[in-house]
Amino acid sequence: MYKLSDNIVQNIIDLEYSRQQSELEMIASENYVSKDVMMAYSNVFTNKYSEGYPGKRYYGGQEYVDQLEVLTQKRALDMFGLSDDDWYVNVQPLSGAPANLAVFLGLLKPGDTILGMDLSAGGHLTHGHPLNSSGIYYNIVSYGVRKEDYLIDYDELLSKALDNQPKLIIGGFSAYPREIDWKKFSDIADQVEDKYGYRPILMADIAHVAGLIAGKVYNSPFPYFDVVTTTTHKTLRGPRGGLIYCKKQYQADINRGVFPGIQGGPHEHIIAAKAVAFGEVISGQFSDYAENVVKNAKALAEKLSEKGWHVITGGTDNHIVLLDVTSKNGSSTGIGGKIAEKTLETIGISLNKNMLPFDQRKPMDPSGLRIGTAAVTTRGFDENTIRYVAELIDQALMNYDDDSVLSELKSEIKNLCEKFPLQY
CATH class of the missing domain: 3.40.640.10 (Type I PLP-dependent aspartate aminotransferase-like (Major domain))
Incomplete structure (x- = not known):
């Protein structure tokens, strides 16, 4: 890719490029554009x-x-x-x-x-x-x-x-x-x-x-x-x-x-x-991508539910999974959306805390997470891969205060990203 003569700005761009290569974007409003775009x-x-x-x-x-x-x-x-x-x-x-x-x-x-x-x-x-x-x-x-x-x-x-x-x-x-x-x-x-x-x-x-x-x-x-x-x-x-x-x-x-x-x-x-x-x-291949986005979101919701998490509405019909992080299997986790977001960012997964319907917590530390599958599907993830990601999310949230576990999970995410590199 073209390199700027402004080394300061170029360095910041390089850092962001490295972050995107080695971490997962699961913010529902984000995606990766093609090289042509x-x-x-x-x-x-x-x-x-x-x-x-x-x-x-x-x-x-x-x-x-x-x-x-x-x-x-x-x-x-x-x-x-x-x-x-x-x-x-x-x-x-x-x-x-x-x-x-x-x-x-x-x-x-x-x-x-x-x-x-x-x-x-x-x-x-x-x-x-x-x-x-x-x-x-x-x-x-x-x-x-x-x-x-x-x-x-x-x-x-x-x-x-x-x-x-x-x-x-x-x-x-x-x-x-x-x-x-x-x-x-x-x-x-x-x-x-x-x-x-x-x-x-x-x-x-x-x-x-x-x-x-x-x-x-x-x-x-x-x-x-x-x-x-x-x-x-x-x-x-x-x-x-x-x-x-x-x-x-x-x-x-x-x-x-x-x-x-x-x-x-x-x-x-x-x-x-x-x-x-x-x-x-309109090239004719986009429908396969869209179908895989929804398949991945459904697989993510199903796996998180199997792990005992409360998935809002019980599943999804699109690319969005809403997750209540305050309890698992009916027991309190001791965390809200703020800690959950930061914990997953620590291991290399970007997503966002989110208010849930009838939420009793504050907007800056709500009960939920909003998780999206559009970007990781662009990256090439299939249903098996997204179920593995759900396992990592589960482990991270249940060990949010254990730095050694989070460090291991960060390595897992980085290894996963290396198997599905960005195409630029």
């Missing part, structure tokens, strides 16, 4: 300022920028089998949070009511958290999950939709391990329309499962929703960025929400990398 980041489009949209820019010299963006839009639609007769996609959002904010800005007025999944139930900050702009500028009503099984409470969702008359309803999550019944959202919107004479806008945030939907191993919201947002750097294995899909009638408002609403010039060099990543998705 990484190379596409560094190109001459980084020199270009391109405010506006293809054919309507505020600067000159945009011929090839327009070609690039149109190509990226076409590939973005092709990933999900969408026709440009019905759907439009904006490829300029810098990430998922700006994409969601742009939708709100384009389609809503300050004070309008949004009905979204509560963060503590598995939602996202941009779905209405009071410290996020979504919660500051809009009237937020939240729905959650049922206590008996931690699955989305669609009855509560319907009740709150009928009682609060939301302008927009969000389906999607950052920490929910099961399928979403997208059609139920559409049915609920129909019932609001029957009662009040208007239909709420339906927005699906598929940031976590976009790659699984593209790979046809997770059901799709596109037949039922008006707007769909996603990041490009999770299960899609693309660069860090975002996308907004919308029905054609919302195109002008969405575009204004992105530019000039919240962004100036788009990052065209990142859009080039998006195009490469989307090309990989």
Whole structure:
């Protein structure tokens, strides 16, 4: 790989490269891009300022920028089998949070009511958290999950939709391990329309499962929703960025929400990398990857359950496993998510502490962990390998205060990584 003349920065990059080579990334929102995607980041489009949209820019010299963006839009639609007769996609959002904010800005007025999944139930900050702009500028009503099984409470969702008359309803999550019944959202919107004479806008945030939907191993919201947002750097294995899909009638408002609403010039060099990543998705081999991501997550959940850990909802339908680390086989472990995260980081597994539904602990030391299989699947892990990782996780958590055991486990992780090296 190219070496910088700035030795200080290059040294930090080298250290991070070594960390990634010798440790496992199991943060559900992370993945490894291909060498081609990484190379596409560094190109001459980084020199270009391109405010506006293809054919309507505020600067000159945009011929090839327009070609690039149109190509990226076409590939973005092709990933999900969408026709440009019905759907439009904006490829300029810098990430998922700006994409969601742009939708709100384009389609809503300050004070309008949004009905979204509560963060503590598995939602996202941009779905209405009071410290996020979504919660500051809009009237937020939240729905959650049922206590008996931690699955989305669609009855509560319907009740709150009928009682609060939301302008927009969000389906999607950052920490929910099961399928979403997208059609139920559409049915609920129909019932609001029957009662009040208007239909709420339906927005699906598929940031976590976009790659699984593209790979046809997770059901799709596109037949039922008006707007769909996603990041490009999770299960899609693309660069860090975002996308907004919308029905054609919302195109002008969405575009204004992105530019000039919240962004100036788009990052065209990142859009080039998006195009490469989307090309990989539609190449025909991506579905095998998506299928293996889910198989690995199921194997991980099953093995951890066998070890006596409480896996939230009893398993997973996607790449996410939510684990309660406060007890095992009904007995207290003496730890929470904070210690569990740090313990696993010590042996070379990166993941994140996470609030669980109805959690009685504090957000910075919650009861759970969120574990993802997208990145390790990219690395080549199969179900047997992921079961071995589950064994190591179990041993680490049960010996969190034993440095000698943790040192041995760190060596095991390093040896495992050497068998599945990154491809750059």
